[in-house]
Amino acid sequence: MSTESSQYAIPELKNLGSWRELEKSFPPLKNDLLLRAAKGEDTPRAPVWVMRQAGRYLPEFLEVRKSHSFFECCQTPSIASALTLQPIDRYPNLDASIIFCDILVVPQALGMEVLMEPSKGPVLPKPLVTPEDIKRLNSNVSVEKELGYLFEAITLTRKGLAGRVPLIGFCGAPWTLMAYMCEGGGSKTFEKSKPWLYKYPQESKDLLIKIADVCADLLVGQVLAGAQMLQVFDSWAGELTPYHYAEFALPACKHISFKVKSILKELGHPGVAITLFAKGANSPSTFKLLSNSEETGYDTLGLDWTVDPLEVREWLGNKRVNLQGNFDPTVLYGDKDGIEKEVKRLSEQWKKAGGGWIANLGHGITPNVKPEDMGWFLECVHKYSKRD
């Protein structure tokens, strides 16, 4: 245990008590494939989970959503936990669970209103227009006060999982959250958020770090509440030039990983593996920047489906970082034969690439997938990712 004091303030998490006592109260983990792959071990087969695995393709999810709004689901620990467990109960072939929540709870904690509109997705009615608007955001956010429901949901879920699979905690990456906060919702052109990087570079950096500070506290709280691994979702990373990714997005992601690691170390916690999913940030120069876990603080990189694992391994130039991905989400509309062929083809590439591999889609599962096709996909990954 380190005696060095952290440069970061430990978030106030009074209600969580001691993580050691809490950890002892959870049933032992029976399937640790995910945690082993995240340490770079060659596992007998790839662990598999799917982004948005608790989502609208599941009839049991839609049933709950009939009587509860989206954010009500996130903010009610018993509902969030039940939704997290739905895919685990349905698919014994899943090797991980991810807590049901949303990346946009961080802008909410910063004081912004976020609505989830059925046909539009997220809407933030009062976006940040100029740096002057940053003053509207809360300072010294207490993640326990604002987002304590998520910690409660995590602890409940660890109990409900009964050690079946590990539980992943997550947050959005600062650039992706800044994009939502400046656009006021999703966007195709990013014409309100990206100009900030050209017009107000220093204010943008300050805003990104302000967001990163809340993200880091949120991740620390999730680990202390029982999350066994973490993922940071930078869904809009691919909208940036490689230069702007390196100058703005990545430093803010590093602020998160190092702050989380430093605080956990100070609390005597052994730490957890962290995955960075920088969707679309696929230039070889960007992969070079991400190639060394010790320099970035991220143990695993999530890949989207537009790159080949072998080519990425070549760009990375080493095996010090593990990889996750990267089946095209639309393969799930490809019928049984199509799914099987594609899982076989891409698994061969992954096996040749070597190093830690966590199988996943290259983005979230989409609402119209048939639940039985998701089951078949998982079965195929079990079969074809086996190492000979």
Ligand SMILES: Cc1c2[nH]c(c1CCC(=O)O)Cc1[nH]c(c(CCC(=O)O)c1C)Cc1[nH]c(c(CCC(=O)O)c1C)Cc1[nH]c(c(C)c1CCC(=O)O)C2
């Ligand atoms: C960009 C982003 C968001 N949220 C998230 C991201 C990053 C990943 C990505 O790029 O997809 C992350 C997220 N959102 C959700 C989870 C839950 C855990 C999981 O199963 O992966 C996670 C990890 C639930 C959700 N978040 C949302 C739903 C569906 C909403 C509903 O039930 O009506 C779910 C299950 C809503 C949401 N939330 C967001 C959007 C754009 C939307 C609407 C459009 C859509 O569904 O694809 C923001």
